[in-house]
Amino acid sequence: MGRDRASETRLRVLEAITDSALRELDLDKLFEVLLGRVRELLSVDTVTVLLTDSGGGHLVARATRGLEEEVFQGVRVPIGAGFAGRVAQRRAPVQITHVDQSTVVNPLLWQRGLRAMLGVPMVAAGDLVGVLHIGSVVDRRFDEEEVDLLQLIADRLAGGVGAHRARAERAAASLLQDSLLPGRLPSTEGWSLAARYVPGADSGVGGDWYDVFELPGGRLGLVIGDVVGHGLGAAVVMGRLRSALRAYALEFDDPGQVLVKLDRKAAHFEHSTMATVAYAVIDTATGRMDLSVAGHPPPVLAVPGEPARFLDEAVEPPVGFNLRAGGRRTTTLQLPPSALVVLYTDGLVERRDENLDDRMDLLRGVASAMPAEVACVRLMSELVGDHPASDDIALLTVHHETAPEPHTAVLGG
Structure with a gap:
């Protein structure tokens, strides 16, 4: 990514994740808006969020742009296995330039024709809440600037997920307590x-x-x-x-x-x-x-x-x-x-x-x-x-x- 374009992209990403209007959105709408902007700003074909399940042992496809089948089919990836599982286990960015059964566990990814992928962890208050990954159907190497920008977006999404889960847990616990x-x-x-x-x-x-x-x-x-x-x-x-x-x-x-x-x-x-x-x-x-x-x-x-x-x-x-x-x-x-x-x-x-x-x-x-x-x-x-x-x-x-x-x-x- 050229220096001028990188600076412009960074500015647009920062504007996207600090947009005050996002505070009023529920989690589903937040995913919809930010994932759409990620796809446009980083010029990628797919953007997917996988969140940790209640047991903490799997990632479950929660939102996507360009790979809707993942959510429709309830894709689950064991933490530590495949591409997204390694991102979660390492809590660090992972990039691959070869997408097939040897590098990912989800066949939808190579069936979609992806040739390059980048994934970053989503961490809120020290806890892993998910993985954000992007994919391209053309050969591509994501540079350090793009890795950094994707991590900024993942951090913003993780904050939204953490707040949503805290509110949902409090409400569910209160309802359960009242019912019992x-x-x-x-x-x-x-x-x-x-x-x-x-x-x-x-x-x-x-x-x-x-x-x-x-x-x-x-x-x-x-x-x-x-x-x-x-x-x-x-x-x-x-x-x-x-x-x-x-x-x-x-x-x-x-x-x-x-x-x-x-x-x-x-x-x-x-x-x-x-x-x-x-x-x-x-x-x-x-x-x-x-x-x-x-x-x-x-x-x-x-x-x-x-x-x-x-x-x-x-x-x-x-x-x-x-x-x-x-x-x-x-x-x-x-x-x-x-x-x-x-x-x-x-x-x-x-x-x-x-x-x-x-x-x-x-x-x-x-x-x-x-x-x-x-x-x-x-x-x-x-x-x-x-x-x-x-x-x-x-x-x-x-x-x-x-x-x-x-x-x-x-x-x-």
């Missing part, structure tokens, strides 16, 4: 229930959840859990663990046995994932509660006439990695009338600038024998107040209501 939280809590005579869920101000939606469900024999299942991590990945794992726990709860009466099954499931299918879970079963007729806790902050029990206390005698290792494959302990206790049980995630008590023991003491001090909704209001007021928590908060309270006084008829003489 109980729409309403069961109404059981003699028992009141209340709950709160607040996503973290810093981390957004994560893997915290609570669940309440009715079980055969007049029993209630109560769950509070926290999958390590944040974002869509943690929310997806949370959803799978929630569904699995519900299924095991119908098969096994003992909460410890349910968590053993959940532990096995998490270790086998949710690789490198860990979660804390507390699962309780309440017999609503007798007031008996069976509780098993897998690495989760201990529930609080408040009964009339006694200081509230943590049920820490039941806490064992978290779920995942087969940390307690040999069995889990279940603690049984009685919930007398007016008793309150508080289940919560660590976002309620952990603050960067405050001592955790002090916060736990505050939680225990606020909890007392009171209706479930009143307890939720007071706990959130005292432990959250007007300072947003950086981590997710899930809170579940259950109150054993006192039986109403029997009505005594007055017999007149």
